[in-house]
Amino acid sequence: MAKSxxxxxxxxxxxxxxxxxxxxxxxxxxxxxxxxxxxANEITSVIGLKPIKGRSGPKIAY
Known part of the structure; x- marks a missing residue:
């Protein structure tokens, strides 16, 4: 390409x-x-995904 x-x-x-x-x-x-x-669990419920669970309670990120 030419410089212009x-x-x-x-x-x-x-x-x-x-x-x-x-x-x-x-x-x-x-x-x-x-x-x-x-x-994160409120976001997943709005989108229609399962709640995020773990041994230490709900997780922060999906």
Missing amino acids: TSPRKADDTASAMAPRGKPDPRLESLIERLARARS
């Missing part, structure tokens, strides 16, 4: 920056529930 000091033209940036539609309400509620979760 001039910036590249970006014709596709306008199409890539198109406005988005309204997000799905189910996805919004899932995101809100995940944001409110305080522990």
Whole structure:
């Protein structure tokens, strides 16, 4: 590639920056529930996984 000091033209940036539609309400509620979760077990219950168990109690990370 040739070294050039001039910036590249970006014709596709306008199409890539198109406005988005309204997000799905189910996805919004899932995101809100995940944001409110305080522990790993709360996160797993929101996602639908089994609770994390161990000999020393619930684990911090999944």
